[in-house]
Amino acid sequence: MSTWLIVAEESVTAEGASPQRHIEIIRTVAGGKSREEALAELYKAAKSHVPDSLKGVSRVVGRDGDGSFWVLPKSGKGFTSCHIRLIEQV
Template sequence: MTTWLIIAEETVAADGSAAHRQVKVVRPVNGKKTREEALVELHKVARSHTPDALKGISTVVGRDSDGSYWVLPKNGKGHAACNLRLIEQIRP
């Protein structure tokens, strides 16, 4: 049985300082889900996910060519970006 993980990779750049990156598991998608079914779950999460660094800021969501989603500040306002992607959890 495959467990899929929906992860968020947030990049935040404060004014005048170096950007830092934080990766966290948004939620696991377990059960007998195929990759295609897990990608449907990723799409649902992407539509509703608001990264911590973008709370209170108007955002736009777009899908990248690799199937991941970007949550970005609308109109270029803000100093953060979030990439949501699906990965397969590997257990020894």
């Protein structure tokens, strides 16, 4: 049985500074869940996760072609993004 990790990778670039990356496991999906069940958990996590750099900012969540999600500032302006994806723990 697989254990799945829902991982958020936050990237923040301040003007004139090097990009800063922060990676965190926001949820573990265990208990013999299938990939499809884990993807359903990924969807829930992506809709509710608020990256530190986007707290207090209106944001939008979008699904990428590979099934992962992006959390971005709704205005489209700013230097921050958060990529949320599912990975299998080995």
